[in-house]
Amino acid sequence: MVSAKDILSDSLRSSVLIIKHKDKLSPDYVPENLPHREEKIKELGFVFRDLLAGDAKDSERVVIVGRTGTGKTATVRLFGKNFEDIAEREYGVKVKYVHVNCYRHRTLYLISQEIANALKLPIPSRGLSAQEVFKIIHEYLDRRNIHLIVALDEFGHFLNTANTEEIYFLVRLYDEISAIIKRISYIFIVNESHSIYKLDRSIRDHIARRLIEFPPYRSMELYDILKYRVDEAFNDNAVDDEVLQFISNTYGYDKGGNGNARIAIETLSLAGEIAEKEGSPVVLLDHAKKANSTINPEIQEIVDSLSYLDLHQLILLKALIRVLNKSKADEVTMGTLEEEYISLAREFNEEPRRHTQVYEYLRKLKVIGIINTRQSGKGMRGRTTLVSLSLPLDKRLDDYIMQQIVVRLKSKA
């Protein structure tokens, strides 16, 4: 019989909390520092520096372009907040920053209301057109000698849904409002530049004056981003370094991933929850793999894509699973994997492919997202490639691969 003490001890163990600030893992949280986006913040500062001189007259425009999860929103928000502070404290200039999400506010009217709300301007909710609201906003800024930077996030939604007159009004604001000082400047945020370049010149030239590109994150960059989040959100030493290596290698753009920091952070967060649920005091590689297979929407696609693989690619995958199982390790050296592959191919009466071909297979499997590779660091003689599975070692996957091998062998016979 299980003793009451054991039950209590079990339940205490399973309630170990390793995440101390869950909110710091939320997608809306903007940290004080954004590793690898410092240069972008400086570039934004350069675009708006004239506002600090106090006699700025122009409406500045800049386009931020980058795929999803490349830190556009977080960077622009952090810039806006810091720029407001620095303007007031160091230059005695009043700058207000307002962030509008055009997916939620996709008409000119809703955008004008959102800006008025952020400025705490009492505007009657009915009776005024968007154009009139913009005039009121401008007059308010003029009276108080304020410059306004409006970030229009997910601007593509506005371009796709608003009519030409509305787009024209928004971007050519000062053709409609006569002003000595043009107090409203814009940051347009889009996922791809085509949505802007396809526009008529009369509109485009008022948007695309400057462009700042946000490339997808490389694995080293994701590693630093995750490390910083771990320090903020988790208890000390609660996350194994292998977890960070695994997540950053899975999503790093240079490793065939999508370079998306949001998914990387989500995976880290879920791995933490899984570890907590399992009562582990530390987040381990296996937790990260489980989290990855839950979050990564491509997992099903990956499993489906197995049916398109060559017989020898499948054998190589099976060899990887076998050697991982045997060694109870998470990764194997390229040499060990190749030996296992050669012997497995012979078991199936197949002539093993040559080394260069095996390398090519590995590259393909990595692009599909089923395996990870990395160069060994210290502690191994010379540099060698280490190979691991990016999915949890699951019997169903193993069975499925075996089944595919049999199908392929039969069709050859």
Ligand SMILES: Nc1ncnc2c1ncn2[C@@H]1O[C@H](COP(=O)(O)OP(=O)(O)OP(=O)(O)O)[C@@H](O)[C@H]1O
């Ligand atoms: N350099 C970074 N350092 C720390 N956290 C980052 C960094 N870049 C992105 N993040 C985090 O990743 C998540 C996604 O970033 P963000 O929302 O800014 O991306 P985005 O490019 O605006 O994506 P989308 O186009 O989908 O809106 C956020 O939680 C953000 O805080």
